[in-house]
Amino acid sequence: MATRERAKPVTLDEEELLRKPRSPMGDAWRQLQKNKAAMISLAFIIVLIVMALTADLMHQAGWIDDYNTQHRGVGYAEPLTCANDDKDEDGVPDPVQFCFVFGADELGRDLLSRTIYGTRVSLAVGFIGSGVSLLIGTVYGVISGYYGGRIDNLMMRFVDFLYGIPFLPLIILMQVYFKSLSNAEVGGLAQVLVDIDNSMGGMFFLFVALGALSWIGMARLARGQVLSYKEKEFVEAARAVGAGDLRIIFIHLLPNVIGPLIVSETLAIPGYIFSEAFLSFIGLGVNPPTPSWGAMINAGREGIRSKPYLVLVPGTALALTTLAFNFLGDGLRDAFDPRLRGE
């Protein structure tokens, strides 16, 4: 014990030595906490998630309107106005007042409610799109990088092959095709999928189209990461003591390679959100009346001369959300890889 005491470097004090072993994740989290913009963004995103999850509860509590309730006679209501709304078509306005914080759209639907419900589509596309891409890309890249040789060659040729495919035109074509399916009787398994899509307001095929095309970069990144780690001594040591391929991949490689992959996916989330917004903008995203910010911006463009808030409200929501994800992604990148901070 005494020898160990003496071997202690002079610069380290007792406290530092006794501290628990630090994991890469814990380090990253401590680093992230120092980044104010990233933490504010994280808080904002959490608020968005809560809003998306509790939209129905807020509606039931009477705080917000249903996204599809059309208040009669108050189309294009200005922000911060109240109206006696006539829900039951008897020509007599109901005594209950309804106040439009952000105004109403051309059909008299409350813009605030639609924007809040719109969070659901954007976040769902952002998280599920990146989740699918992370899963497929990591599995593909790790297998390709770990086993190497002919398997790697074949798998990477396929990735190269997909890399030359223009993403946006193809996704537009796929969406046109999927949209045509939703009105048709197709039968069999396809009918099940079409029903799922219809019940999700057209989001399911959006996930399929986005997910099918977006894992390519992730697979390349994962492969590169695995290639750089698999020759390291700790992997060799694990193999020397008889660890199998699966154990090496899951226990030794994945924890090391997953950080940059998560960072890269976080930075890709705005891309998914933007893709959905753009597709909805040109009418190929979610099905109306499901509120989507992109579709709302497009609908508002026609009235932009007199009713700019129709574009500004969903536009601000969209911009703030992508901004938050970008700040968080940048913060995560700095936290996980100090070399990239450019300091």
Place this chain on the structure above:
Amino acid sequence: MSGFLEAVKGVALRIADAIVRALGGTSMVKYIIRRVLAGIPVLLAITFAAFALIRAVPGGPFDFVGTKQRDERAVAALEQQFGLDKPLLIQFFNYVVNLLRGNFGPSLSRTNLGTPVSEIIAMKLPISMQVGIMAVMLGFGLGIPLGVLAAVYHNSLIDYTATFFAVLGRSIPSIVLGPVLILIFAVKLQWLPVAFWGSEPGVWIPPLNVLFSWRYISHAIMPVFTLGTGMSAGIARLTRASLLQVMRDDYIRTARAKGLPERTVIYLHALKNALIPVATIVGPLLAAVLTGTFVIELIFAIPGLGDTFVKSVSERDYNLLVGVTILYSAFLILGNILVDIMYTWLDPRIRYD
């Protein structure tokens, strides 16, 4: 005569040799040729995908025939004329055979029925290119100074402001920025026109009197700005990180030790090397220009290629749609190859074989 031929042959060989050497030696040429050849199956696959997908969508190009009631016989006659009555694979085979002859087939839309697709593309592509190239120029013109400023005044207010604007530029989607710009400059201030493009279609580089006319500029400002800010944000970030990296190198310390003024050190010594990684962004930008203009054209109603593509989808103009898709793919593949070539130019340690 034979002496002349010999001379021509000699010059041709020397030029070929120079090209090969410029591209990085015979191994590099082999690599490029292999990459281009590898692109062919990709092109075939995307062609087939587009070909089959659009035909699987209900409705056909000739649905416009007959105002009140569709005249089935007329539709059948038109379909026969354009070979749409044949089985899918035969149609595809015929299309590819025509494609190999450089023939993209006739347009099937109502307004352009029978016009060669290549002619339509030749009219529309230059406009998309003008938007894209100007946006790239704006991206570099704005991004590099911003990045340099941020790096030179590292960790100061200037740095934070520049970095903040870079994130902002990257974050505001063009479908938000575009309408907001229209709202401010076209609707409220009425300085700029809302939509369309200020030069004739089919002209790659507009004549100078058009290029510098207010009509052209006023149409170009908003779309180019919308597309360019997003690019400049990425370029600024890259420039900053790269310059900060270089500033720590030994040769910079040497230059400072020699007593060179700080300005010379930064702008002559550091920037030269710092811009190398920035140059490689040109390849991804090429792809971004195409997909980017796609979005921009729809927002600002610019009659370019993206606009054509979306119209061809709704009009079920099969040939035009497949033609534009092939063009996008070809650009993307060439862009990817260009990136790899540029890496070897800029960093001789990278070798492909």
